[in-house]
Amino acid sequence: MSGRIRVAIALLVLGVAAIAGVLVTRGDASRDTAALSNRGGPPIAIHGLRMKLATIRTGTVLARRNGRVFYRLRTVGGDPCFGVGFATNVGSPGSVVCQRGFPRSGSPVLDLSVYEGTRHDATEFSLFRAEGFAADGVAAVQFFRQNGEVALSVPVSGNVYSAASVPKGPIAGYAAVDKDGKRIWRSP
Amino acid sequence: MKRIVLFVIACACVAAVAALARPTAASASWCWPSCSSYGYLGQWTSTHTGCWFSAGEVCSYYDSWFNLGMAKTCYPGCDWNFNTTGIVLYGFENHDRIRGRFSGRGAVTLYVRPDELSMGGLLRAQVTWYAGTNQINAAAIG
Numbered sequence: 001m002s003g004r005i006r007v008a009i010a011l012l013v014l015g016v017a018a019i020a021g022v023l024v025t026r027g028d029a030s031r032d033t034a035a036l037s038n039r040g041g042p043p044i045a046i047h048g049l050r051m052k053l054a055t056i057r058t059g060t061v062l063a064r065r066n067g068r069v070f071y072r073l074r075t076v077g078g079d080p081c082f083g084v085g086f087a088t089n090v091g092s093p094g095s096v097v098c099q100r101g102f103p104r105s106g107s108p109v110l111d112l113s114v115y116e117g118t119r120h121d122a123t124e125f126s127l128f129r130a131e132g133f134a135a136d137g138v139a140a141v142q143f144f145r146q147n148g149e150v151a152l153s154v155p156v157s158g159n160v161y162s163a164a165s166v167p168k169g170p171i172a173g174y175a176a177v178d179k180d181g182k183r184i185w186r187s188p
Numbered sequence: 189m190k191r192i193v194l195f196v197i198a199c200a201c202v203a204a205v206a207a208l209a210r211p212t213a214a215s216a217s218w219c220w221p222s223c224s225s226y227g228y229l230g231q232w233t234s235t236h237t238g239c240w241f242s243a244g245e246v247c248s249y250y251d252s253w254f255n256l257g258m259a260k261t262c263y264p265g266c267d268w269n270f271n272t273t274g275i276v277l278y279g280f281e282n283h284d285r286i287r288g289r290f291s292g293r294g295a296v297t298l299y300v301r302p303d304e305l306s307m308g309g310l311l312r313a314q315v316t317w318y319a320g321t322n323q324i325n326a327a328a329i330g
């Protein structure tokens with residue numbers, strides 16, 4: 001390999017590294033400031049989970065609303081998880097989601113609402129329960145119909161939202177709105 | 189010939205003992221596509237076992253399930269927020285209704301118990317296609 005080719009390859013590698021550095025330091029990866037400011041209460045023991053892929057022993061309670069408990073959890077391996085469950089059995093979440101990518105500015109809502117379908121011939125689902133987690137800056141979560149009409153708006157407090165009741169009828173998606181009522185994100 | 193008959197009878201006895209030693213319904217389990225692999229859940233996927241939707245759904249047999257777990261990969265790719273093109277509804281169903289939660293995330297592990305969906309008794313664990321391409325592993329334990 002001639003000296004010129006070596007120099008060219010070295011310059012190419014340096015160029016790619018420089019571009020990658022700019023993307024990381026100036027791109028969304030480092031600028032994303034989405035957060036949950038609610039740190040919850042003291043750690044509590046988590047039990048009743050038979051989850052092979054996500055061993056969870058402790059967590060914190062972020063909020064209690066409408067007879068429900070909202071948990072921030074972490075696996076023994078360090079992966080972030082969130083859970084919800086009934087307030088009659090604190091420490092035993094009935095549902096757990098372990099995922100990365102929440103909260104982020106492009107993913108400010110972790111919806112744990114329960115949907116129900118009663119038709120075999122159409123994938124139409126209505127709300128059975130509306131609840132979930134939202135990043136700082138999200139003032140409410142709106143659930144909307146196929147025509148865009150808002151069917152339900154649930155205020156967010158302490159990074160948690162929970163509706164005492166839900167409307168009937170199919171839901172097409174949900175969106176996050178800020179304190180001015182401006183829609184800042186919507187579900188796919 | 190007599191030896192062969194004795195051998196067959198011995199095999200039948202061993203099989204009978206083995207069958208009795210199998211776990212009872214209390215430790216029932218169901219996996220899709222298997223307990224150690226991922227499968228593609230698309231619009232036309234079916235387990236052909238009488239699920240709520242005839243296509244676009246995989247479901248277990250009826251049992252008193254303790255929970256359903258599902259792992260979804262990033263296939264065919266995740267964006268920066270770990271969203272995929274696929275969305276599924278995971279939960280349970282009976283003869284009257286199907287209930288669950290939606291997830292469009294990749295690299296995610298989810299668990300839900302029937303009582304969390306205000307359901308009980310004999311149920312089918314289910315994962316239903318809603319959009320896109322989904323590579324999942326689903327398992328329910330009793």
